[in-house]
Amino acid sequence: MNFMTPLDLSIPSQLTIALAPDLLLMGGAMILLLWAAWRPEGVRHQRTIGTACIALIALTAVVIGWFIYRNATATQGPIAVDRFRWIADLVLLLATAGTIALSMDYNEREGMMAPEAHVLILLASSGMMLLAAARDLMVVFLGIETMSVATYVLAGMNRRSPRAAESAMKYFLLGAFSTAFLLYGMALVYGATGATNISVIGDRAVQYGLTGSPLLLTGVALMIVGFGFKVAAAPFHMWAPDVYEGAPTPITAYMAAAVKAAAFAAFLRIWYEAFTPVYPSWHNAIWWLAAVTMAVGNIVALRQRDLKRLLAYSSIAHAGYLLVALTVNSAAGSEAFLFYAFVYTIATLGSFAVVVALGEAGERSLNVDDYAGLWTVRPWLAIAMAVFMLALLGFPVFGGAGFFAKWYVLKAALQVPSPHWKLAVVLVLTSVVSAGYYLYVVMVMFMRPRLAGAVVPARSRGLTGFVIAASAVLLIALGFFPERLVRLTRGSAPLSALSVPAASSSVPLPLTRPADR
Template structure:
C-alpha cells in the first residue's frame, strides 16, 4: 500500500498505531469506571492485561505501517524507518512500565485504570511528537505528551512530594512550551512554512542561512527541546520531578519522554536545518560537554539513590547530544541503539528502586541497599547488570552504545568531545559501582531491613528479560546496529541531506 497525503483519509492509515492506542486508552478507562467495588480498592487484573493488549495492538499496527510506503516527503506525518524504530522504542517503554508498576500502584492505593490510560495517551503524544514533519503537529504531540505526564507526576494525591513535583514540572514545562511555540512562529515568519522538509528547501533556495528570524527561531526550538531532554542548563526540573513522582512513573518519564524528545529533536534539526549544521552543531557542542560533566559530578555526590539516577539520566542526555552533534548516519544509528539500551537499563534500575523503596518510598538512601544482593539475588544481580551497563562496562549494551557514539564523534573530528565523554563515563563508574558495592559488600544495619521486599512474578520476568537483553546487546549487537543504521538512513541519506556524512 502507498500512502498519498493528497487523500486526507490516508492520514488515518499513517496514524494507525496512535489511533489504536487512543481507542484502547478509552477502553481501559471505561472498564475501570464500570468495575464494581469501592474506588479505594485496587483495580482488577483485567485492566493490566488490557493495557498490555493495547500496547501489543499498537505494535502490530506499527508492524503493518513498516510494510507501506509514502508518496513524497512533505506530509505532516512521516512513514519511514526512523519513525517505525522510535515507535517500537516508545512502546517498549510502555510495555516495561506495566509489570513494574502493577503491585506498586496497588500498594499505594492508586487506580490502575487511570494510570494506564494516562500512560497510553501520553504514548500517543510521544509517537506524534517523534514522527511528525509539521512543526504545529510536533507541538500538538508535545502538549499531549506533556499534559499526561504532568498528571502522572502528581497522581499520588496523598503525597505532598508528588504534588510539589507535578507543580514544578508543569510551570517549567509551560515556560519551555512558550519558547518552542515562539520559535515556530519566528520560523514561519522567516520561511513561510511550518513543514520541516519545506523549511530546509526554502532556506537553501532563498539563502536564508543568515536570516535573523530563522536563526532565533532555531535557537528557541533548541531551548524548548533542551528542557524536554533535560540538558544542562535546562535540567533544573529533573531531580525534583523524578524524586517526587512515584518510582514507576519516574522510570516512564526518564525513558519515554527523553526518547520521544530526542527523536523529535533529531528529525527537526537533521531535516529542517541541514544547511545550518555549522551553526547548530557549534551550539550543541558546549551543551553536550557541560551536560556530561556537570550531571556526572552532581550524581557522584548524591546519597539519595533516586536523585542519583535522576542526575544519571541527565548525563545520558549529554551522551545522546554527542550523537546529535555528529550529524551522520553512524551518529544517528548509534543514537537509536543507545536509546534502546538506555530504555532497558534505566527502566530496570528504577524498577528495583521502586521495590526496595516501598512502602511510601522511605528507603531511598544508599544504606538501604546494603546486603540486598544476598537477601534478594534477582534484584541484586539484575540491578548490578543495569548499573554496569549504565556505566559503560564491557560486554554490556551500554558499552557498545558509547563506543559507537565515540566513533561517530571521532569520525566527525570532534576529538575533544569524545575525550570528555570518555572521562565523564569514568566519573560515573564511581557512583554506579558504589551502589553495587553496597548491595554485595556492606552489611545492613538491621537483619530484617529487606524482609518486606516482595518481587511479583511479572516484575521478576521483566527484570530478568531486560537484564538478559542488555547483556545480549553487549555481546551480539550486530543485528540491532544494522537495523538502527537502516532506520537512520531515513534522516541522513546523502540524497536528502547532502551536507551530512553518509
Template sequence: MTSFESPAVDWWVLSPQIVLVAMVLGLLLASSLAPRALPAWVSTCTSVATGAAVGVIAVIQWNSAGFTARSTLAGAFVSDGFSLLLTMLIGAGVVMTALVAHSALDRYGMTPPEFAALLLASAAGAVVMVGANDLIVLFLGLESLSIALYVLIALAGRRATARESAMKYFVLGAFSSAFFLYGIALVYGSTGSTRLSHIGEFLESHWLLDEHLLLAGIALLLVGLGFKVAAVPFHFWAPDVYQGAPSPVTGYLASIAKAAGFAALARVLFVAFGPHRVAWAPIVVGLAFATLAVGAVMAITQTDVKRMLAFSSISHAGFVLVGLSAAGGIGWWAVAVGDEAPQVLVIVDHGAVSSAVFYLVAYSFMALGSFAVLSVMASLGVPSPDAVEQHPLSRYGGLARRRPVLALAFAVLLLAQAGVPLTSGFVAKFEVIRAAVGGKGYVLAAVAMVTAVVSAFAYLRVVLAMYAPDSDVDEAPVRARAARPRWGGLPMTSVFAIAIAVAVTVIVGVLPQRLLEWSTDAVFALVP
C-alpha cells in the same frame, strides 16, 4: 468562494495512535460505567496488550514498507524506519511500565484505570512526536505527552513529594512549551512554512539576507526540546521530579519521554535545519559538553540512589547529544556558484545519527529496569501510602545476601550504564565516542570518555554496597495489601519487567549487530 479540500488520510499509518486513543477512551468509559471499581489486573492487562499491539503494528509496518516512507495528513505525519523503530520502543516501554506499576498502585494510592489511561495517552503523544513532519503536529504531540505526565506524577497525590514534583514539572514545562511555540512562530515567519521537509527545501534553495529571525527560532526550539530531554542548562527540574515521582513513572520519564524528545530534536535538526547546520551545530556541541560534565559530577555527589540515577540520566542525555552533534562532523564548507551568494554544503554522518538512536534504545531498557528495581525496593516494608519514598545508599547495603537475584539484576543494569563490556551500555558508549572521533570532535570524545569514568564511580558505589560483606539492613515485613502473585517475596510483574530489561541489556551487549543494523536503517529513512 474557494472550496476546502480535505487531505487524504492513510489510516494504516495512523493505526498505532488510533489503537492507543481507542483504548484510552474505552478504558475510561468502562471504568465510569462499571457498577464497581475495576480490578487492577484489568487496567494492567489493557495497558500491556495495547503496548504490545502498538509494537506489533510497528513491526508489521517496518517489514511491509522497508525503506519507503509513507506520509498522511498532507505530509504532516510520516511513517518511516526512524519513527517505526521508536514506536516499537514506546510500545515496549508501555508494557514494562504497566507491569512495574501493577504492584505499586496500592502503595502510591493511584487508581488503576486512571493510571492506565494516562500512560496510554502519553504514549500516543510520544508516537505523534517521533513521526511528526510538521512543527504544529510536533507541538500537539509534545503537549499530549507532557500533560499526561503532569497528571501521572500528581496521581500519587497523598505524597507531598509527588504533588511538589508535578507542580514543578508543570510550571517549567509550561515555560518550555511557550518557548517552543514562539520558536515555531519565528521559523514560520522566516520560511513561510511549518512543515519540516518544506523548511529544509526552502533553506536549500534560498539564501536569507537576514537570518536573525530564523536563528532566534532555532534557538527557541532548542530550548523547548532541551527541556524535554533534560539537557543542561534546562535540567533543573529533572532531579527533583525524578525523585518525587512514583518510581514506575520515573522510569517512563527517563526512557520513553526522553526518547520521544530526542526523536523530535533529530527530526527538527536534520530534516528542517540540516542546511543550516553551521548555525546550530556549535550550540548542540556546547549542550553536550555541559550535559556530560554536570550529569557526571552531580551523580557522584548523591547519597540517594534514585537521585543519583536522575543525574546519571542527564549524563546519558549528554552521550546522545554527542552522537547528534557528531552527525555531519565530516565537514561543511561554502562554495560560490557564479555571482550567487555562497551556499553551505553539509555532509551528514549517518553512523553518528545511528549511534544516537542505538544509545536511546539501549539506555531506555536500562532505565526502565533500574527504576523497576527501585520500585521493588520501595515495596519492601513501606509503612503507608503517605510515606516519603527514600532510597539512601545504606538501604542497599548487603542486598546480595538478602535478595541475591535482585542484586545481580541491579548490578548488571548499573554496570551497563557504567559502560562495562558485554553489555549494551558499553556498545552504546563505544559507538557514540567512535562517531565523535570520526567527526573530528576529539575534545568532545575525550570529555565523553572522562565523564564515563567519573560516572562509573556512582554506579560502582551502589554495586559495592550491595555486595559488601559487613552491610546489612533489615527489611520491614511486606504488608498484606501486597498479596498479589509474588516470586521470592517480590512482585511477579515487576520481576518479569526487570528480567526483560536485563535480558535486552545482556543480549544487545553480546550480539549488538542486529540493533545496529536497525538503527542504521532507521537513520537512512530520516536523513537520506
C-alpha cells in the same frame, strides 16, 4: 494495500493508514478509559485495566512490525513513514509496557486504586508516538503537549503525597514554560521560512539562502532552549531531580526513559531534516550543550545518596551522550542515537524497577545505604541491579549492550569528515567519572555488610520481578548480539535537507516583499 508504491499523504485515507498505529493506540485508550470509569475502583479492576493496556500496546507493536516488514514509505507530508519512526515507536512502547507493569504492582502497594492511571500512560504514549512521527511543527507541538499534559497528571497521581503534588507542580510550571520557548522558536522559524513542514523548512532555508537569517537563527536558538528543558539538558536540568524524586517511582522511570526518548526523537528529526542547512550556526550551541550536560550530570551525581536523585542525574548525563549523537549530524549519528535510546531506555526502566521492588510502602528506603549487603539477602535482585548500573556505565560484557551503545556514539562522532575529537574525549572522561557512582552502588550491594536492623526486603511481586528479569536478560543478550539491533537501525536516518541540491531561487519569500500588505 500495495506498499510497493509510497503512501500518498495528501489523500486522507492513505494518511489514516500511515497513522494507523497511533490511531489504534489513541482509540484503544479512549475505549479503555470508558471501561476504567465504568466500574468502581478496586485492586482487581485496576489490574484488569493494566493488563488490557499492555495487550493494546502489544497489538500496536504488531501493527508497527507489519509496517517495518512491508517497508512502507510515503510521500512528503505532515508525518514521516520511515524506519526511524518505527524503531523509536518500539522503544517507546517497550518503555510504556514496562511502566504499566510496574504501576500495577506499585499502585496496589501504595493504595492508589484509580485504574485511569494506566490509561493516562497510554495517552501520554500516543503523544510520544506522534512526536516520533512528526514531520510538521504543528504535529510536533501537539505530540509534545499530549505527552506532557498527561505526564503532569501522572506525576501528581498519588494525591495523598504532598511530595508528588509538589513534583507535579514543578513539572507543570517548567513544562509549560519550556513549551512557550519551543513555540516561540517555531513561530520565528515559520516567520523566516513561511513553512511549518520541517522538510520544506530545510529546503527553503537552502533555496532562499536563509542560512544567515537572524529570524531563523533566533528561532533555532529558542527551540534549543525549549528542547533543552524537555530533555533535561544542562543548564536547563534543574527541575529534573526534584520532579523525579517526588513522582511515583514507575512514573519517574517513565519520565526518565520514554519521555526523554520521545522528546529526543523529535529533537533529532527536526535538527536533521530542517536545520541541517544552518548546521554551522547551531553546531557550537549543541556541542556545548552536550559537553556541559555530560559534565554536570555526572559530577553532581557523584554527591547523590538518594537512589532516585542519583538516577535522575544519571539520566541528565545520558541526555548529554545522546546530544553527542545529535551534534554529529550524520546517518551514523542517527543510527547510534536509536541504539543508544533503546539500551538506555531498558537500563533505566530496569534500575527504577529495582527501586520499586525495594521501596517499602510510602517510598522509604531509597538511600544507597539501604542497598548495603543486598547480595546476601536478595542475590538475584543485586545481580540485576549490577547489570543495569554497568549497562548505564557502558561496561563491556557485564554491562551487556551498554558498552556498544557508547561505542557506536563514539564511532559516529569520530567517523564524520571533521571528527569531534574533543567531544569524544569529554564523553570518555565523563564516563570514567560516572564509574564513581555506578560502581559505588554495585560495591555497596556486594561488599558492604547489611545495616543493623535493616529489614529483609519482601520478594518482589510478579510483574515487577518480570520487568527486572526481562530488562536484564535483554541487555545481556543484546550485548552478545548487538548486530541484530544495528541491522534494524541501519538506513533509518531521517532525510537530510543537505541532499537537496542548493538551487538558489530568484523568487523571494513573501516576507522579503514590502511588508505593508
